[in-house]
Amino acid sequence: MISLENTIQRKFMGKSKENWKDLIVNNAIYIVIFSIILFIVISEPSFVSLAVFKNILTQSSVRLILAFGVGGIIILQGTDLSLGRMVGFAAVISGSLLQRPDYANRFYPHMDQLPLIVPLLAAIAVCSFFSAVNGFVVAQFKIHPFLATMGMMITLYGILSIYFASGAPGPQPIGGFDDRYTELVIGSTLGIPNIVIIAAIISFFIWVLWNKTTFGKNMYAVGGNPEAAKVSGVNVMTTFLLVYILAGVMYGIGGFLEAARIGSANNGTGTGYELDAIAACVVGGISFSGGIGKVSGAIAGVLMFTIISYGMTFIGMDQYFQYIIKGIIIVAAVSLDTKKYLKKS
Amino acid sequence: MREVFHLQEEYLLSIKDVCKSFSGVKVLKNVCLNIKAGTIHSLMGENGAGKSTLMKCLFGIYKQDEGAFYFKGEPFNFTDPKHALENGVSMVHQELNQVTKRTITDNIWLGRYPTKGFFVDEKKMHGDTMSLFKRLNIHLDPKTRLDQLSVSQRQMVEIAKAVSYDARIIVLDEPTSSLTSHEVEMLFAIMRRLRDEGVGIVYISHKMEEIFQVSDEVTILRDGSYIGTEDIKDLTMEKIVNMMVGRDLDDRFPPKDNEPSDVHMSVKNLSTRYSPIIHDVNFELRRGEILGVAGLVGAGRTEMLEAIFGARTLKSGEIYIDGKKIDNSTPHKAINNKFALLTEERRETGLYPIADITFNSCISNIQAYKNKIGFLDDKKMKEDTDIQIKNMRIKTPNRREKIRSLSGGNQQKVIIGRWLLTNPDILLLDEPTRGIDVGAKYEIYQLIINLAKTGKSIIVVSSEMPELLGITNRIMVMSNGYVSGTVNTDETTQREIFNLSTKYLNNNREAEV
Ligand SMILES: Nc1ncnc2c1ncn2[C@@H]1O[C@H](COP(=O)(O)OP(=O)(O)OP(=O)(O)O)[C@@H](O)[C@H]1O
Numbered sequence: 055m056i057s058l059e060n061t062i063q064r065k066f067m068g069k070s071k072e073n074w075k076d077l078i079v080n081n082a083i084y085i086v087i088f089s090i091i092l093f094i095v096i097s098e099p100s101f102v103s104l105a106v107f108k109n110i111l112t113q114s115s116v117r118l119i120l121a122f123g124v125g126g127i128i129i130l131q132g133t134d135l136s137l138g139r140m141v142g143f144a145a146v147i148s149g150s151l152l153q154r155p156d157y158a159n160r161f162y163p164h165m166d167q168l169p170l171i172v173p174l175l176a177a178i179a180v181c182s183f184f185s186a187v188n189g190f191v192v193a194q195f196k197i198h199p200f201l202a203t204m205g206m207m208i209t210l211y212g213i214l215s216i217y218f219a220s221g222a223p224g225p226q227p228i229g230g231f232d233d234r235y236t237e238l239v240i241g242s243t244l245g246i247p248n249i250v251i252i253a254a255i256i257s258f259f260i261w262v263l264w265n266k267t268t269f270g271k272n273m274y275a276v277g278g279n280p281e282a283a284k285v286s287g288v289n290v291m292t293t294f295l296l297v298y299i300l301a302g303v304m305y306g307i308g309g310f311l312e313a314a315r316i317g318s319a320n321n322g323t324g325t326g327y328e329l330d331a332i333a334a335c336v337v338g339g340i341s342f343s344g345g346i347g348k349v350s351g352a353i354a355g356v357l358m359f360t361i362i363s364y365g366m367t368f369i370g371m372d373q374y375f376q377y378i379i380k381g382i383i384i385v386a387a388v389s390l391d392t393k394k395y396l397k398k399s
Numbered sequence: 400m401r402e403v404f405h406l407q408e409e410y411l412l413s414i415k416d417v418c419k420s421f422s423g424v425k426v427l428k429n430v431c432l433n434i435k436a437g438t439i440h441s442l443m444g445e446n447g448a449g450k451s452t453l454m455k456c457l458f459g460i461y462k463q464d465e466g467a468f469y470f471k472g473e474p475f476n477f478t479d480p481k482h483a484l485e486n487g488v489s490m491v492h493q494e495l496n497q498v499t500k501r502t503i504t505d506n507i508w509l510g511r512y513p514t515k516g517f518f519v520d521e522k523k524m525h526g527d528t529m530s531l532f533k534r535l536n537i538h539l540d541p542k543t544r545l546d547q548l549s550v551s552q553r554q555m556v557e558i559a560k561a562v563s564y565d566a567r568i569i570v571l572d573e574p575t576s577s578l579t580s581h582e583v584e585m586l587f588a589i590m591r592r593l594r595d596e597g598v599g600i601v602y603i604s605h606k607m608e609e610i611f612q613v614s615d616e617v618t619i620l621r622d623g624s625y626i627g628t629e630d631i632k633d634l635t636m637e638k639i640v641n642m643m644v645g646r647d648l649d650d651r652f653p654p655k656d657n658e659p660s661d662v663h664m665s666v667k668n669l670s671t672r673y674s675p676i677i678h679d680v681n682f683e684l685r686r687g688e689i690l691g692v693a694g695l696v697g698a699g700r701t702e703m704l705e706a707i708f709g710a711r712t713l714k715s716g717e718i719y720i721d722g723k724k725i726d727n728s729t730p731h732k733a734i735n736n737k738f739a740l741l742t743e744e745r746r747e748t749g750l751y752p753i754a755d756i757t758f759n760s761c762i763s764n765i766q767a768y769k770n771k772i773g774f775l776d777d778k779k780m781k782e783d784t785d786i787q788i789k790n791m792r793i794k795t796p797n798r799r800e801k802i803r804s805l806s807g808g809n810q811q812k813v814i815i816g817r818w819l820l821t822n823p824d825i826l827l828l829d830e831p832t833r834g835i836d837v838g839a840k841y842e843i844y845q846l847i848i849n850l851a852k853t854g855k856s857i858i859v860v861s862s863e864m865p866e867l868l869g870i871t872n873r874i875m876v877m878s879n880g881y882v883s884g885t886v887n888t889d890e891t892t893q894r895e896i897f898n899l900s901t902k903y904l905n906n907n908r909e910a911e912v
């Protein structure tokens with residue numbers, strides 16, 4: 055009975071008492087980002103146009119899919135440095151299996167045209183496998199994900215490079231993609247870029263998985279307090295494996311799309327993508343302390359990052375200056391995020 | 400002591416000759432325990448006696464080295480908690496094992512979410528939580544996130560969860576450690592009803608009054624060994640204590656011979672901005688005084704301590720030390736002003752679980768261990784830690800042990816010791832003896848009184864009335880965020896304190912319906 059009063063108090067009073075100062079602190083990162091965007095728009099009003107909007111969505115799509123993958127791992131108090139190499143591997147596999155029959159420098163000179171789904175599944179299978187290994191190592195041997203996935207990152211680069219060099223033309227960038235493949239990825243349907251549609255469908259799918267299924271709820275629970283999950287009968291190992299496999303699936307799809315988007319693939323494709331994806335998650339409020347993070351957060355994080363980098367290039371800002379701003383945003387986002395949890399409300 | 404001649408079939412749960420060692424140290428030595436269906440069986444013993452370890456072996460968290468478990472005569476052995484839960488054993492763990500960032504509903508059904516096809520059936524889950532809470536008379540919104548709840552509310556949620564498994568055997572490992580009398584009564588009502596339905600309940604607690612109120616039988620462990628099982632009717636408090644510690648304990652409280660002198664700290668118009676709100680708290684604390692703070696759950700006692708310590712956002716309020724205004728706006732400043740706060744949620748806010756005892760004892764006072772060239776003086780840290788281990792009777796092989804592997808009560812002792820080592824002027828103690836056995840409680844009371852005698856001033860928040868009456872000079876009573884009165888300990892009664900603590904509850908009566 056007393057408890058009820060307490061909850062009611064906490065619930066309502068807490069809200070009505072929220073004043074401007076807290077509103078600003080809690081949303082500081084968004085305020086900063088929107089100021090930057092405002093600055094971009096004021097210096098170059100033509101930034102606000104349908105074409106730019108489309109470009110931004112297109113550029114965000116792959117990043118978003120990758121952010122979903124690593125986002126789940128971050129919710130499990132982890133991180134994934136091997137993301138970029140997985141994407142590279144998926145890109146090289148997809149590219150090598152989907153070259154035009156009449157292209158001169160084919161990876162597999164005598165292969166027939168494959169249905170698009172086959173290379174996609176191959177990319178997904180390879181990434182899921184290696185990601186599952188990551189998950190197993192982390193859960194079973196209690197190795198910190200930073201180290202486990204760093205090992206995987208290095209190992210994968212080796213395997214990927216060997217595969218890349220094994221093609222008929224030797225270690226050369228893979229290009230000349232099949233038109234069906236290119237069309238699927240960079241074409242449009244009803245004026246909307248296909249890649250954006252794909253990202254939207256995946257976002258919905260991930261939202262359902264994270265919020266509406268036992269898998270998703272277990273993921274948040276294991277990430278929030280693994281001990282509690284264990285004594286409540288959750289199979290922690292299974293949850294880890296599933297989250298990492300899902301990440302692998304996302305990397306596979308991301309790499310498949312990325313090769314066609316860029317128009318070529320090599321063993322360096324995807325280098326550094328992990329940092330972009332992780333940064334977007336963090337800016338979007340997926341917390342490194344585990345157990346917290348939303349689909350909408352990942353979307354917001356990715357979009358804001360793309361808008362800022364695209365916008366800064368758009369107004370002709372120096373490349374190196376852009377790095378400085380991005381770096382500051384990441385650190386600011388994390389410190390404000392921590393501050394929110396430190397101060398009891 | 401009664402011999403165990405009965406056939407095992409007679410018992411709902413029978414534990415036979417269980418042994419368990421951790422890295423060579425034997426913590427359970429041929430322990431036996433027999434629980435009849437439809438009884439509440441208390442398991443007692445000092446901190447570190449092995450109570451939780453035994454229950455964790457039963458529940459499949461640990462695997463015993465030797466020994467067996469029987470359910471109605473049938474041998475069984477759970478490989479993991481999931482297995483135990485699915486086979487009619489549920490447990491409230493001593494350490495609150497909860498996912499605080501998720502809602503009450505998500506926590507209660509964790510590990511067994513009802514599904515409809517591919518999806519979690521939120522509606523059913525919500526409905527089931529509502530009816531569970533109704534059955535248990537708990538008034539909380541299932542959609543609330545656990546980090547919005549107080550510790551006691553979280554403990555009630557945990558109890559509700561254990562009940563919701565419809566288990567045949569329920570283990571409650573110190574479930575009442577942060578409940579106040581009202582909620583304890585609610586829990587006992589639940590326990591008695593379950594008992595009448597034929598459930599076997601294992602109840603672990605260090606609160607003597609509760610043991611006599613609720614148990615049918617008591618089993619006592621000492622140092623990992625089985626000492627005996629008795630009917631509660633054949634037991635007295637002295638006898639239990641004797642079996643637990645192996646000797647007689649004359650008094651529960653040391654003599655209260657501190658002498659409060661001039662006003663040391665005064666607090667004026669202290670109000671917090673965010674809920675749970677405390678309103679306009681005014682009081683004075685005299686030098687060498689032990690001031691108790693009583694009140695029901697949600698009265699704002701913890702919040703008041705945190706506000707004084709700078710851990711909450713203030714709406715108004717001033718703190719004076721010896722008549723001089725000080726700035727306690729952050730915990731760091733408070734520590735510099737020689738305040739110390741022993742938090743209620745010690746495990747979450749106070750422990751460095753994988754560090755050893757030495758580190759955990761000295762960390763808050765690390766400045767004091769710097770030698771001339773700025774390095775830490777290892778020898779002094781070791782000495783101080785050894786003194787703490789001895790003073791507080793911390794049960795551990797040595798000071799290098801990781802604090803995580805100590806029993807719950809012994810972890811508490813290390814943290815209390817840590818704050819005492821910081822040599823503060825004003826000590827704010829939130830439930831200082833929670834989860835601590837009778838013998839060690841006495842030592843802690845003695846420490847508190849000794850500190851007061853050396854001119855330290857101390858505020859003790861406690862939900863244990865005998866404790867407040869036993870060691871404080873004055874008691875301030877809080878009710879619903881207000882101070883409802885301050886009484887002299889020697890002139891008051893439990894009745895008066897209770898009346899004061901319900902004084903401002905009526906303001907919100909309508910909310911209860
Ligand atoms: N994981 C572990 N590793 C090493 N030692 C352990 C571990 N868990 C418990 N112990 C030791 O086993 C002994 C019994 O601990 P246990 O937690 O069962 O005590 P308890 O009776 O529950 O005490 P309390 O009343 O303080 O909760 C203690 O001495 C403790 O240090």
Ligand SMILES: [Mg+2]
Nearest residue numbers: 451493806807
């Ligand atoms: Mg215990």
